[in-house]
Amino acid sequence: MKKHLKNPKALARNLRLRLGVIGCGAIGSRIARSVSKELKGIFTLSALYDIDLVRAKGLAATIRHPASVVSSIDDLIDHADVIVEAVNSTAAGTIVKKSLLAGKTVLAMSVGRLLEHATLFPLARKSSGKLLLPSGAVAGLDALKAASSAGITKLTLTSSKPPAGFSGNAYIIEKGIDLDALKKDTILFEGSVEDAVRYFPQNINVAAAVALAAGPYAVLRVRIMVSPSARCNSHEIFAEGPFGSITTRTDNTVCPDNPKTSYLAVLSGIQTLKGFAGNIRVGT
Ligand SMILES: NC(=O)c1ccc[n+]([C@@H]2O[C@H](COP(=O)([O-])OP(=O)(O)OC[C@H]3O[C@@H](n4cnc5c(N)ncnc54)[C@H](O)[C@@H]3O)[C@@H](O)[C@H]2O)c1
Known part of the structure; x- marks a missing residue:
């Protein structure tokens, strides 16, 4: 045996x-x-x-x-x-x-x-x-998923990070932007989620997660900002529709091993594994 x-x-x-x-x-x-x-x-x-x-x-x-x-x-x-x-x-x-x-x-x-x-x-x-x-480094995907069945008529995501979070980014280098010379918050990009993930592939998983949660009919506008005074990566979601409106802001501690990654993303991955294996599911 x-x-x-x-x-x-x-x-x-x-x-x-x-x-x-x-x-x-x-x-x-x-x-x-x-x-x-x-x-x-x-x-x-x-x-x-x-x-x-x-x-x-x-x-x-x-x-x-x-x-x-x-x-x-x-x-x-x-x-x-x-x-x-x-x-x-x-x-x-x-x-x-x-x-x-x-x-x-x-x-x-x-x-x-x-x-x-x-x-x-x-x-x-x-x-x-x-x-x-996983939701990764952003709060609010539960509400967006629920709201998507009624329709989301306006959806914006503003992501803001300290300069180190963008180091080596090819789009910024090509545009000739000197991150170290910036003294105030500056918009680096504004546009569609497809372009955001193309130009900021290592920074913008959150935009992709928001777009997937909101569903194919919601048009997501993404704004990416660099903030010289910021100590953390922040994401603000605004959504509007027949359900009312949703505003969330997440201020993330940077992961000590990688300044491009938020600690909450790690925790979100771990929690998703727990949820996958468990019998009780809390939240949408
Ligand atoms: N979902 C979210 O909210 C979220 C948040 C932060 C980061 N991320 C993403 O998660 C991923 C990992 O992030 P990280 O901070 O751990 O990155 P990291 O740079 O610290 O580690 C990535 C590792 O992948 C390895 N690697 C690269 N190509 C490989 C391949 N072909 N086969 C095997 N290993 C390979 C590298 O050697 C490295 O050890 C990135 O794509 C990042 O954009 C997602």
Whole structure:
């Protein structure tokens, strides 16, 4: 008889979902640590992968029951029931696609990048896996989702960050904007969500999440600002329609490991994993 059938603890261990993390940077590392501690009753951290293998190995070394460090995206998907995508590159779309084609559930942190892959959403609808998109660094998606069935006639998002949050951005470099020379709050961009995610792919996951929550009929206007005096990343949503109006403001502490990432985004990813596995769901 297999060992786990005799031993209830081993049986419980075997019933846990295997979770693998792709991208062991600021978000992936914190989610992996949380899975191996507070979420260990639900998931087994089975595998880690990063294009920078030293990073994946370094993370594994800090975890009590280390997961296997694998050497490709395909390998990781084979080793997991639930995949966490937390990469800072165009591979995000490929990871989501491969996970869904394999019938796995995937938590995608790079929500902005997914908008460029229109085929992923029909694929997710017919996959036996699930596509989980966390609210990330913004409050109010619950209300937007509810409001979308009555119609949202006006929708704006204003995102504001300190200069460090935009360093290395190709759009800003091309426009010749010297972030360090700015003395007051300055609008860097105003336009559609599609253009916002194209020009600010590492900063604007929030815009993509807002657009997806508000649904296809709401027209989202995005404004991106740099604020030299700001200490945190802020997002303001304004929505109007037959339901009334919604105003939210979220002031995010910056993640210590990556100034482009808000700490709330990490917490939101962890909470989405808890919600996926739990029987009680609070909020829309
Ligand atoms: N949903 C949200 O609200 C939200 C908020 C912040 C960040 N994000 C997004 O989450 C993602 C991760 O953010 P982060 O702060 O952890 O980034 P990070 O730069 O700290 O880490 C990214 C990691 O991905 C690895 N990587 C890159 N390409 C890879 C590939 N092809 N295969 C495997 N690993 C690869 C890098 O080596 C790095 O270790 C980014 O796309 C970011 O834009 C989302």
